[in-house]
Amino acid sequence: MELYVNIQKKLQGFELDLSFTASGDILGLLGASGSGKSMTLRCIAGIETPDQGRIVLNGRTLFDSEKGINLSCRKRKLGYLFQNYALFPNMTVEENIGFGIGNKKRDERKAIIREKVKMIKLEGLEKRYPSQLSGGQQQRVALARALAVDPEVLLLDEPFSALDDYLRSQMVKQLTETLADYSGVTLFVTHNMDEVYRVCEKLAVLSMGKMEAMGRKEEVFKYPPSLVAAQLTGCKNFSAARYIAPFELEALEWGMRLKTKRRISNLINNVGVHAHTLEIALDENEENVFRCWPKYASETPSRIIIYLELDNAQPKQDYYHLQWEISKQTWTTLQDKPQPWRLKINPDDLMII
Numbered sequence: 066m067e068l069y070v071n072i073q074k075k076l077q078g079f080e081l082d083l084s085f086t087a088s089g090d091i092l093g094l095l096g097a098s099g100s101g102k103s104m105t106l107r108c109i110a111g112i113e114t115p116d117q118g119r120i121v122l123n124g125r126t127l128f129d130s131e132k133g134i135n136l137s138c139r140k141r142k143l144g145y146l147f148q149n150y151a152l153f154p155n156m157t158v159e160e161n162i163g164f165g166i167g168n169k170k171r172d173e174r175k176a177i178i179r180e181k182v183k184m185i186k187l188e189g190l191e192k193r194y195p196s197q198l199s200g201g202q203q204q205r206v207a208l209a210r211a212l213a214v215d216p217e218v219l220l221l222d223e224p225f226s227a228l229d230d231y232l233r234s235q236m237v238k239q240l241t242e243t244l245a246d247y248s249g250v251t252l253f254v255t256h257n258m259d260e261v262y263r264v265c266e267k268l269a270v271l272s273m274g275k276m277e278a279m280g281r282k283e284e285v286f287k288y289p290p291s292l293v294a295a296q297l298t299g300c301k302n303f304s305a306a307r308y309i310a311p312f313e314l315e316a317l318e319w320g321m322r323l324k325t326k327r328r329i330s331n332l333i334n335n336v337g338v339h340a341h342t343l344e345i346a347l348d349e350n351e352e353n354v355f356r357c358w359p360k361y362a363s364e365t366p367s368r369i370i371i372y373l374e375l376d377n378a379q380p381k382q383d384y385y386h387l388q389w390e391i392s393k394q395t396w397t398t399l400q401d402k403p404q405p406w407r408l409k410i411n412p413d414d415l416m417i418i
């Protein structure tokens with residue numbers, strides 16, 4: 066299973082210019098709003114036409130600007146799941162699922178619909194109309210409809226963004242289970258990092274119509290190759306950086322020298338560290354220990370984000386230098402700890418950019 070995409074498209078104030086290959090691993094497309102995620106899916110689906118390029122699915126050319134090939138959406142053999150479900154309101158669950166199945170005998174068609182209804186666990190609701198279903202149920206029908214055509218590629222465009230957190234989490238779990246039995250190519254568009262991490266094996270990070278990073282999700286999250294990729298994968302702490310030695314740098318804005326696990330070059334520009342990876346230093350002589358003062362804290366239902374001021378750092382307008390994300394349990398143990406606190410950055414957690 067392989068999808069090759071190489072497309073260029075100019076729009077007013079925006080240019081899409083991408084080249085990538087997706088295979089059996091689920092590929093997540095992560096990017097800020099307006100980075101070109103939906104446009105990419107629409108070009109693959111044949112809803113939009115690129116100005117130039119080629120799209121090849123399992124050896125079949127779907128689009129080739131030079132050869133003048135541009136298959137219709139229907140002939141591309143794909144399933145497309147939209148943010149807003151796009152179910153037909155005047156069709157029942159089973160009619161919606163059966164919509165794109167095409168020329169099949171009646172029994173065969175019924176069997177496919179029955180299997181898909183079972184897959185999405187909506188047995189008994191086959192005769193209902195979309196308006197008689199919850200948002201989550203509607204999205205399951207849309208997923209079943211996308212898979213009922215036996216697509217070679219499944220395009221998922223922010224499929225859960227309209228759902229509440231609880232339902233969203235359930236849907237992500239169900240999608241992962243469903244996709245485990247699907248052998249085609251899957252592209253999953255989202256700007257939600259947790260979701261992309263849970264669903265996908267590979268990750269492509271898009272920014273302003275260009276590919277910023279692509280690789281296995283663990284790699285891209287841990288070692289993003291650019292500042293934008295690091296920001297989009299959730300890093301909150303950055304500093305300009307200067308090369309000192311093959312395994313040592315100076316973080317200029319944090320005012321500290323840091324040891325790295327990976328060899329660095331003198332082309333280094335920035336360094337980053339995820340807020341959840343800072344640790345309390347148990348021994349002052351460990352590597353990368355620094356002194357800091359908590360300036361203020363902000364609370365989410367399960368975590369605390371502490372904004373830290375550093376010793377020798379450059380002054381900052383917003384009066385903090387690093388964010389530290391910890392559990393509420395750790396927070397309780399910290400309340401009585403004398404200041405300054407001593408924290409450390411594990412050399413392997415430094416993102417060299």
Ligand SMILES: Nc1ncnc2c1ncn2[C@@H]1O[C@H](COP(=O)(O)OP(=O)(O)OP(=O)(O)O)[C@@H](O)[C@H]1O
Nearest residue numbers: 076077079096097098099100101102103104105256
């Ligand atoms: N039909 C169109 N005509 C002109 N410009 C368009 C059209 N559709 C999208 N764009 C522009 O192309 C860019 C990319 O849009 P796209 O919908 O692909 O972004 P996205 O990454 O999916 O964003 P979001 O996460 O907000 O859905 C945007 O600047 C958008 O304004």
